[in-house]
Amino acid sequence: YFTSNTVAFLDGEFVPAERATCGVYAQSLHYGYSVFEGIRAYNTPAGTRIFKAEEHYERLHYSCKCIGLPLEYSVEELTRISYEVLKRNNLNDAYIRPLVFAGTPNMSLKAATTSNLLIAVWEWGKYLGDQSLRLTISPYERPNPKAVPIEAKVGGHYVNSIIASTEAKGRGYDEALLLDMNGYVAEGPGANFFFERDGELYTAPQGSILRGITRNTIIDLAREAGITVHEKFFTPEELRTASAAFMTGTAAEVIGIASVDDVVFEKSFQHSIGGMLAGHYHALVTGQAVSRNASFAEQR
Ligand code: PMP
Numbered sequence: 311y312f313t314s315n316t317v318a319f320l321d322g323e324f325v326p327a328e329r330a331t332c333g334v335y336a337q338s339l340h341y342g343y344s345v346f347e348g349i350r351a352y353n354t355p356a357g358t359r360i361f362k363a364e365e366h367y368e369r370l371h372y373s374c375k376c377i378g379l380p381l382e383y384s385v386e387e388l389t390r391i392s393y394e395v396l397k398r399n400n401l402n403d404a405y406i407r408p409l410v411f412a413g414t415p416n417m418s419l420k421a422a423t424t425s426n427l428l429i430a431v432w433e434w435g436k437y438l439g440d441q442s443l444r445l446t447i448s449p450y451e452r453p454n455p456k457a458v459p460i461e462a463k464v465g466g467h468y469v470n471s472i473i474a475s476t477e478a479k480g481r482g483y484d485e486a487l488l489l490d491m492n493g494y495v496a497e498g499p500g501a502n503f504f505f506e507r508d509g510e511l512y513t514a515p516q517g518s519i520l521r522g523i524t525r526n527t528i529i530d531l532a533r534e535a536g537i538t539v540h541e542k543f544f545t546p547e548e549l550r551t552a553s554a555a556f557m558t559g560t561a562a563e564v565i566g567i568a569s570v571d572d573v574v575f576e577k578s579f580q581h582s583i584g585g586m587l588a589g590h591y592h593a594l595v596t597g598q599a600v601s602r603n604a605s606f607a608e609q610r
Pocket of ligand 1: 501502521559560561
């Protein structure tokens with residue numbers, strides 16, 4: 311993630327990444343009380359462009375609000391700083407990781423009154439690779455939305471993601487697929503899930519998933535292409551009627567799913583709606599195509 315030349319933004323300053331540290335008495339470290347984002351910048355004909363910077367930084371603000379963590383920077387400031395971190399590291403195609411954390415020594419369970427901000431960048435290929443994945447239904451459920459604000463991207467929620475992903479890989483699968491508290495398919499540990507049936511797409515509705523920005527982009531692109539998208543609850547059993555499936559996320563982009571446990575999808579990703587939309591997504595983020603709804607933040 312960094313070398314001796316890497317620069318990160320920490321609390322108002324651009325510092326060598328190896329010196330961007332936090333104390334072991336930080337409240338966030340003990341309780342997972344932090345908020346983060348995963349954003350990508352792409353090399354486009356018009357230069358480096360952060361894809362949907364505004365949406366990501368609005369979600370960062372929303373996540374902070376959900377857990378009562380202050381965030382002193384506006385969406386515009388966060389975007390400007392992100393471009394600057396990219397520039398100082400000479401990166402065009404990169405992953406951007408903003409982290410808001412409570413770094414002050416504090417062992418209480420009271421919401422922090424101040425916060426720290428890190429913005430780190432690094433080169434990151436497609437998080438889950440290029441090959442269609444073999445998924446397995448996880449024995450771990452997604453957190454109950456009545457226990458934690460599941461639509462917020464909170465550090466502590468990712469303990470669920472880590473244990474589910476590790477458990478799936480331990481059984482020889484590529485990744486986990488998690489159900490919600492009612493037994494409906496929710497999402498992967500770090501990506502949303504879609505399946506195709508009779509030329510239409512299905513994905514879990516909001517409520518017990520992270521409302522992915524890639525998910526929204528794919529829904530927009532599908533509808534622009536005249537494809538019906540249903541946001542509705544479905545059980546793992548229903549996947550037997552699906553002909554293809556894929557997952558979406560900023561880090562993973564759009565990735566095909568070959569199977570979920572013993573359900574093997576008949577269509578290859580390349581010949582599925584997901585495969586077609588992956589092409590549209592790539593064209594959009596790299597500035598080769600425009601979409602009515604999918605916006606780019608202006609470079610500042
Ligand atoms: N669900 C979870 C649990 C995630 O961590 C992510 C990655 N942020 C997503 C879905 C996809 O969200 P996005 O498309 O905004 O990256």
